[in-house]
Amino acid sequence: MMRRRSTSLKVLALTGFAFLYLPIVTMVVLSFNESRLVTVWSGFSPKWYGELLQDDQILGAAAISLKIAFISASLAVVLGTLAGFALSRFNKFRGKVALTGMVSAPLVMPEVITGLALLLLFVAMEGLLGWPKGRGVVTLIISHVTFCMAYVAVVVQSRLADMDGVIEEAALDLGARPWRVFVDITLPMIAPALVSGWLLSFTVSFDDLVISAFVSGPGYSTLPMVIFSKVRLGVSPEVNALATMMIVVVGIGVVLFTWNAARLHRMRQREERAAAAGL
Amino acid sequence: MTQASLAQAADPRKPWTDPAAQPFVRIEAVTKKFLDFTAVDAVSLDIYRSELFCLLGGSGSGKSTLLRMLAGFETPTSGRIIIDGQDMTDVPPYERPINMMFQSYALFPHMSVEQNVAYGLKQDGVPKADIARRVAEMLDLVKMGSFARRKPHQLSGGQRQRVALARSLVKRPKLLLLDEPLGALDKKLREETQFELMKIQQALGITFIVVTHDQEEAMTLSSRMGVMNHGHIVQVGEPHDLYEFPGSRFVAEFIGSVNLFEGTLVEDEPDHVRIESPDAGCTLYVNHGISSAPAQQVEVAIRPEKIRLSRQHPGQTDNVSAGVIDEIAYMGNLSIFQIRLNSGKMIRVTRPNLDRYDEMPLQPKEPVFCSWGPASGVVLSA
Ligand SMILES: Nc1ncnc2c1ncn2[C@@H]1O[C@H](COP(=O)(O)OP(=O)(O)OP(=O)(O)O)[C@@H](O)[C@H]1O
Numbered sequence: 001m002m003r004r005r006s007t008s009l010k011v012l013a014l015t016g017f018a019f020l021y022l023p024i025v026t027m028v029v030l031s032f033n034e035s036r037l038v039t040v041w042s043g044f045s046p047k048w049y050g051e052l053l054q055d056d057q058i059l060g061a062a063a064i065s066l067k068i069a070f071i072s073a074s075l076a077v078v079l080g081t082l083a084g085f086a087l088s089r090f091n092k093f094r095g096k097v098a099l100t101g102m103v104s105a106p107l108v109m110p111e112v113i114t115g116l117a118l119l120l121l122f123v124a125m126e127g128l129l130g131w132p133k134g135r136g137v138v139t140l141i142i143s144h145v146t147f148c149m150a151y152v153a154v155v156v157q158s159r160l161a162d163m164d165g166v167i168e169e170a171a172l173d174l175g176a177r178p179w180r181v182f183v184d185i186t187l188p189m190i191a192p193a194l195v196s197g198w199l200l201s202f203t204v205s206f207d208d209l210v211i212s213a214f215v216s217g218p219g220y221s222t223l224p225m226v227i228f229s230k231v232r233l234g235v236s237p238e239v240n241a242l243a244t245m246m247i248v249v250v251g252i253g254v255v256l257f258t259w260n261a262a263r264l265h266r267m268r269q270r271e272e273r274a275a276a277a278g279l
Numbered sequence: 280m281t282q283a284s285l286a287q288a289a290d291p292r293k294p295w296t297d298p299a300a301q302p303f304v305r306i307e308a309v310t311k312k313f314l315d316f317t318a319v320d321a322v323s324l325d326i327y328r329s330e331l332f333c334l335l336g337g338s339g340s341g342k343s344t345l346l347r348m349l350a351g352f353e354t355p356t357s358g359r360i361i362i363d364g365q366d367m368t369d370v371p372p373y374e375r376p377i378n379m380m381f382q383s384y385a386l387f388p389h390m391s392v393e394q395n396v397a398y399g400l401k402q403d404g405v406p407k408a409d410i411a412r413r414v415a416e417m418l419d420l421v422k423m424g425s426f427a428r429r430k431p432h433q434l435s436g437g438q439r440q441r442v443a444l445a446r447s448l449v450k451r452p453k454l455l456l457l458d459e460p461l462g463a464l465d466k467k468l469r470e471e472t473q474f475e476l477m478k479i480q481q482a483l484g485i486t487f488i489v490v491t492h493d494q495e496e497a498m499t500l501s502s503r504m505g506v507m508n509h510g511h512i513v514q515v516g517e518p519h520d521l522y523e524f525p526g527s528r529f530v531a532e533f534i535g536s537v538n539l540f541e542g543t544l545v546e547d548e549p550d551h552v553r554i555e556s557p558d559a560g561c562t563l564y565v566n567h568g569i570s571s572a573p574a575q576q577v578e579v580a581i582r583p584e585k586i587r588l589s590r591q592h593p594g595q596t597d598n599v600s601a602g603v604i605d606e607i608a609y610m611g612n613l614s615i616f617q618i619r620l621n622s623g624k625m626i627r628v629t630r631p632n633l634d635r636y637d638e639m640p641l642q643p644k645e646p647v648f649c650s651w652g653p654a655s656g657v658v659l660s661a
């Protein structure tokens with residue numbers, strides 16, 4: 001009985017995973033196809049990867065995407081941490097509830113709308129202030145920071161909510177000024193959450209197509225944008241190879257994120273046990 | 280009794296008996312409101328240097344809130360807090376010469392035991408060598424010297440509690456606040472630690488304010504204690520005074536157990552009172568006067584250990600009531616008797632088990648006389 005149940009569970013799980021990963025596996029396999037015709041298998045060859053490395057357009061887009069993802073994730077961690085900290089640690093201030101909701105709004109806002117709104121803002125700003133000049137890396141980074149920051153703020157806020165504020169009070173009580181408490185106590189304790197937030201931001205930014213399409217200008221295409229425009233001309237093994245490499249980058253991010261989340265979970269459990277013993 | 284102790288020459292170990300003594304901590308009409316809920320209500324309290332003062336009260340009575348105002352984590356809605364002559368009401372916690380040991384210990388989870396204890400000294404810019412020495416000394420004092428390198432999650436509850444104590448003592452604060460310091464320990468470890476805490480307090484001469492909801496702990500530890508209820512301080516006094524002369528029904532019932540008899544005042548002399556009590560089934564005679572109008576409804580409190588049980592009538596006319604033993608609970612060092620008086624009232628009597636073997640032990644369902652002396656009762660007017 002038990003055994004039958006576990007086999008049927010296995011079958012279910014396999015089906016689910018197949019559903020999720022079969023398309024990706026197909027694409028990865030086809031990226032090693034020697035033939036230029038995507039659907040005709042003519043033998044194994046890594047040559048499309050070699051060709052990718054010759055393609056200046058793709059290399060340029062990859063560089064832009066990595067740079068934007070790195071800078072956006074880093075800025076988002078700083079700003080998101082401050083927002084998350086303010087929302088969970090400052091005493092009740094006016095509009096706190098509204099702000100808490102608003103911080104996470106970009107997570108559920110349709111990307112098309114966010115992109116359009118940002119584009120309109122940049123155009124208006126350029127007209128009024130003369131900055132940012134045109135659309136390119138700066139506008140891409142600003143846009144990516146806005147939605148990445150929301151992820152970080154949510155992660156940090158939930159971590160701080162779990163963390164007992166009494167620990168910070170203990171540091172104040174021992175003579176540490178609020179800024180020192182933040183650096184010595186709060187930051188180390190939320191560090192895993194910051195790493196999570198950074199990785200999440202990096203992958204989300206690296207992946208983003210819709211918002212980027214709105215706010216980037218000519219000559220500043222990100223990798224997803226390049227793939228998308230190439231696919232419109234027909235799927236080529238080269239695109240498959242490129243997409244496979246993107247999956248590798250994002251995959252590394254996801255693995256690190258998961259590993260870090262597990263660590264965070266263990267830490268939380270430990271704190272809970274400690275708190276239970278202390279009360 | 281309070282009047283009696285006032286009459287004595289001021290005892291240097293009991294500065295509160297000396298009207299000229301300056302309090303070390305002065306809490307002046309402090310009120311704390313959370314929105315429209317009053318957690319601490321117009322509390323005034325004087326605490327003297329080197330005291331070990333216990334704040335006792337039920338859950339939610341405002342003990343932690345009062346302590347947090349002393350530490351500076353909450354600002355009083357009104358009133359002032361003066362420590363060692365300085366008004367501390369608006370001074371932030373990191374500038375107060377006070378340390379606190381938290382109810383949940385609040386150790387820094389990412390720092391070792393050593394680093395936890397050293398943290399406060401580092402904030403004051405104490406030289407490195409001094410920090411190392413003082414931390415080592417303090418860890419030895421709380422017997423945690425061999426655990427210096429461990430992280431808090433690698434310690435047991437009792438060990439964490441010692442680290443928290445060391446961390447709060449190492450800066451040699453003028454005043455140490457302890458919120459339920461022994462809450463997490465089992466009974467045996469708790470009793471041992473109580474005595475250690477008292478020894479450490481006497482050795483260092485630091486003024487302690489200890490919050491607890493365990494009345495036995497308060498009785499054991501404190502020089503004086505204050506009983507809190509619904510944000511008010513109901514009574515302040517030495518443990519003995521609070522136990523023997525509770526000022527209200529709440530204090531009488533909160534500290535130890537007590538039998539309460541309702542009655543009407545029939546004789547009110549300066550040196551004694553007589554109370555007619557159908558509740559007790561006899562006339563109650565108490566050999567100290569009270570200041571109240573006659574024919575007033577009052578309550579008399581009598582502690583279970585002050586009541587004698589006998590098979591024969593003890594021969595006195597007042598303070599004696601007949602009843603039947605309902606149940607006996609053997610507790611090892613003493614036995615607790617539930618007795619139904621002929622008036623129908625249930626009372627509780629405790630007797631120490633002096634002999635291992637009693638020739639003719641009292642049995643359940645046996646009729647007995649309960650009697651007590653003229654000094655045993657306390658008249659409560661509230
Ligand atoms: N920050 C706060 N906001 C609102 N109400 C509060 C706050 N802190 C405490 N209270 C309320 O004030 C009252 C007193 O709380 P306090 O923590 O002082 O009780 P306590 O005597 O320490 O109880 P315990 O023995 O359970 O620790 C409680 O009713 C509590 O709900």
Ligand SMILES: [Mg+2]
Nearest residue numbers: 342343382458
């Ligand atoms: Mg409390």
